[in-house]
Every structure is written in C-alpha cells, then in structure tokens.
Amino acid sequence: MDARFWHQKWQRGDLGFHQPQANPLLVRHCHRLRLAPGSRILLPLCGMTLDISWLLAQGFRVAGVELSQVAVDELLNRLNLEPHITQVGSLRHHRVQDIDLFVGDIFEVSADWLGPVDAIYDRAALVALPDATRQRYASHLIRLTDTAPQLLITYEYDQSQMAGPPFSVPQPAIERLYGAAYQLQSLERQAVAGGFKGKVAAIEAAWLLQPKR
Numbered sequence: 001m002d003a004r005f006w007h008q009k010w011q012r013g014d015l016g017f018h019q020p021q022a023n024p025l026l027v028r029h030c031h032r033l034r035l036a037p038g039s040r041i042l043l044p045l046c047g048m049t050l051d052i053s054w055l056l057a058q059g060f061r062v063a064g065v066e067l068s069q070v071a072v073d074e075l076l077n078r079l080n081l082e083p084h085i086t087q088v089g090s091l092r093h094h095r096v097q098d099i100d101l102f103v104g105d106i107f108e109v110s111a112d113w114l115g116p117v118d119a120i121y122d123r124a125a126l127v128a129l130p131d132a133t134r135q136r137y138a139s140h141l142i143r144l145t146d147t148a149p150q151l152l153i154t155y156e157y158d159q160s161q162m163a164g165p166p167f168s169v170p171q172p173a174i175e176r177l178y179g180a181a182y183q184l185q186s187l188e189r190q191a192v193a194g195g196f197k198g199k200v201a202a203i204e205a206a207w208l209l210q211p212k213r
Contacts, residue, residue, distance in 0.1 A: 042121070064101045106137070131173075182210060184209055
C-alpha cells in the first residue's frame with residue numbers, strides 16, 4: 001500500500017473513512033488528556049476530518065499531517081480559511097490562525113518543522129497502516145512529539161473477513177507498539193453500527209496513552 005493508493009482514493013471521492021460529524025469518542029474522552037486551553041494537538045493523517053473543527057471550537061490549536069492536497073484544500077475551504085503556504089523540505093506547510101497543516105509523507109516530518117505539541121489525537125493513522133509499517137510509524141511519532149500523550153482510536157474485527165484499511169489493531173498490537181513508552185488505558189469500546197461495509201462486525205475502541213516518564 002503506497003501513496004498512490006491514497007491519492008486515488010481522494011481523487012475518486014472514495015471516503016468511507018470520513019465521518020460527517022466529530023467522532024463521539026473524541027467528544028466524550030478528549031478531557032482525559034487534561035489539556036489547558038490553547039494546547040496544541042497533532043492529528044496524523046488528518047484528512048478533512050470535522051474533528052479539527054471541534055477541537056478548534058474547544059480552544060485548542062491543531063497541527064495536522066496529510067498526504068493528500070485534495071483533502072487539505074477541502075478542509076480549508078470548509079473552514080473558509082485562506083492559508084499562508086510555504087515549502088519545508090518535501091512538505092507544503094499551510095498556516096492560518098490556530099492551524100498548521102503539512103501536506104506530504106508523515107515520515108518526512110521533522111520535530112523542528114512540526115514544533116512542540118502537547119498531545120496526539122490518532123483516529124485515522126494507525127488503523128490506516130498495514131502491520132509492516134506500524135512499528136516505524138509508532139517509533140516516528142514518539143520521536144516527533146517527545147512521547148506526547150495520546151487519545152488513540154482503533155478498530156477490532158476479524159481481518160480474514162475483510163481487507164483493510166481500516167485495519168484491525170487489537171490490544172496486543174497496541175501493547176507491542178506503545179507499551180514500552182506509555183501506560184495504556186482502555187477508555188471505551190463500542191460496536192460499529194452495521195459493521196464495516198455491512199460485511200463484518202467490528203468494535204471501535206478508545207485508548208488513553210500516558211507517557212511513562
């Protein structure tokens with residue numbers, strides 16, 4: 001699964017992963033991050049999620065990383081914002097008000113370009129990555145944010161019944177990826193209404209990851 005796969009999805013408008021409202025698990029559990037107003041939250045692989053609008057409305061600042069320019073343009077159009085755009089290495093940096101959006105490969109993002117963040121909200125990144133890429137991603141995210149606390153949303157289902165993405169990321173996988181750096185707390189588990197594509201029963205799970213240091 002490469003960048004072309006995702007670019008084609010966005011250009012076709014194949015957006016089954018996009019939600020028409022802020023994620024209910026974010027709304028119910030964001031307070032568990034214990035962030036002060038004005039804190040900066042990183043959304044990796046953010047797409048055009050309405051979660052950003054909700055976070056801004058709560059008084060937070062947002063940094064997002066997204067592969068697709070189409071997604072970022074749609075997000076900014078919806079917010080009625082005209083960004084200042086600069087090139088940082090291979091990435092395009094869109095900056096406006098309390099938002100920084102980087103368009104490009106998340107593995108090309110450096111801590112110097114991103115700047116400090118107070119927390120991570122990962123709803124669509126870890127579950128979008130195949131197993132072979134997740135360890136690299138988790139390690140990169142830890143380095144990039146200096147082990148910032150996370151609100152992590154995952155899915156669990158019988159992977160043999162449906163090919164991802166989104167992929168099934170059960171508890172043992174999360175422990176393997178993040179257990180050395182974080183204390184893991186299961187916050188909530190809920191059934192995905194109708195299952196995935198009406199084919200397979202699935203659970204959506206919320207996790208709080210607090211750094212051990």
